[in-house]
């Protein structure tokens with residue numbers, strides 16, 4: 001199973017520019033979490049900090065018992081081996097075909113034979129749906145395929161933590177759903193801790209077990225998906241519905257006067273953009289039939305049950321409703337379930 005990542009009081013600046021401050025959150029072991037936020041709020045900076053590519057000036061990042069901000073460079077090197085990272089553009093070598101790109105970390109960091117490498121590379125290419133494309137160069141395939149290849153490469157060293165930076169960037173909604181399904185399937189197959197950085201609303205609503213959001217240099221919230229998806233926070237609602245009405249502006253946050261002016265325009269009939277409010281919580285994606293069961297589901301249920309009393313009422317009732325419907329599904333598909341379904345005749 002993947003390891004827990006525990007971040008406390010993390011603050012990062014570049015010179016006098018504060019990116020975010022006092023960020024505290026725990027990525028539960030083996031669960032899928034997502035970090036959302038408008039462009040430029042420092043999501044990628046956060047992701048790079050987790051793997052030690054950037055160094056926050058305050059706070060701690062404890063991974064597998066080691067604070068990577070305090071440890072030696074040798075320890076950091078060891079901790080980094082736990083990670084698989086998918087960068088935005090897949091970060092593939094343009095002159096190597098997909099097979100060699102995916103094989104690269106194995107040739108670089110292990111003493112495996114070419115036949116062992118072949119077995120691993122082909123199984124990861126199959127997992128991301130790229131079998132048959134091994135001979136292609138990155139320049140000959142679509143952006144979605146490049147991301148899949150990047151994901152396959154991130155998986156070959158059996159990572160316990162997978163960081164994914166904007167898996168949807170440059171992809172159409174359908175390809176985004178396919179890559180979302182792949183991420184859920186990967187979690188089912190290897191039970192790794194996954195953090196996805198994204199501003200894709202569909203992905204946020206359907207993929208993660210836990211969601212956090214960065215805004216105005218703060219972590220607005222982080223917790224079980226139901227907390228953010230039922231939140232009344234204006235910035236969260238605006239983000240989830242993609243409208244222009246709310247605190248998020250074109251390039252940065254808005255002031256009160258701008259917000260009042262825009263609200264007046266909408267009250268006068270101007271369309272605020274975005275989609276209509278989606279009532280309730282969209283069901284979370286499940287692993288593709290035939291994949292192993294996601295171990296994270298049961299673990300998360302236990303964990304969430306233990307913190308239920310600390311959650312806002314709307315989130316609490318959404319969680320209880322979900323647990324109830326899962327119980328009913330399990331009861332129906334359990335050993336007492338009818339073995340034959342009565343066919344429905346459509347006329």
Ligand SMILES: Nc1ncnc2c1ncn2[C@@H]1O[C@H](COP(=O)(O)OP(=O)(O)OP(=O)(O)O)[C@@H](O)[C@H]1O
Nearest residue numbers: 014019037038039040041042043044045046166199
């Ligand atoms: N190495 C760096 N040196 C100086 N400033 C940086 C560096 N890396 C990022 N920044 C700044 O940090 C801020 C946050 O950038 P980041 O890329 O993390 O945002 P983001 O939330 O991932 O945005 P997007 O969703 O558009 O990718 C930006 O203002 C960026 O210019």
